[in-house]
Amino acid sequence: MTDAFVGLLLALAALSLGLRTITALVPRLHPLARLIAAAIIGTAMTTATLRICNRYNVHDLGLGLLVSLAPVGIYDLVKWWFRWRGRRAV
Numbered sequence: 113m114t115d116a117f118v119g120l121l122l123a124l125a126a127l128s129l130g131l132r133t134i135t136a137l138v139p140r141l142h143p144l145a146r147l148i149a150a151a152i153i154g155t156a157m158t159t160a161t162l163r164i165c166n167r168y169n170v171h172d173l174g175l176g177l178l179v180s181l182a183p184v185g186i187y188d189l190v191k192w193w194f195r196w197r198g199r200r201a202v
Contacts, residue, residue: 118175118179120182121178121179121182122158122178122179122182123185124181124182124183124185124186124189125154125158125178125179125180125181125182125184125185126151126154126155126157126158126178126185127150127151127154127185127188127189128154128181128182128184128185128187128188129153129154129157129158129181130149130150130151130152130153130154130155130157131146131147131150131154131188131189131192132188133150133153133154133157134146134149134150134153143192143195143196144196146192147192147196150192158178161174161177161178162174162175162178
């Protein structure tokens with residue numbers, strides 16, 4: 113149960129990192145393509161961060177930093193949803 117919860121938090125952190133990165137790099141992109149690219153980029157960034165933290169034996173630091181981004185991931189996902197539906201972003 114806790115592994116699934118931590119996985120969900122890491123997925124939200126990856127989406128947050130990916131959505132913010134793809135918005136900075138390519139501002140005009142189809143929303144679904146933006147979400148797919150964000151998931152790929154965010155997963156790569158999250159994996160790289162966790163591997164670096166594992167290499168230096170600071171597991172808790174890397175996990176804590178990424179999990180702290182999870183609430184921002186929820187906000188970014190809701191903002192993406194409203195933009196995809198053509199409504200004004202929150």
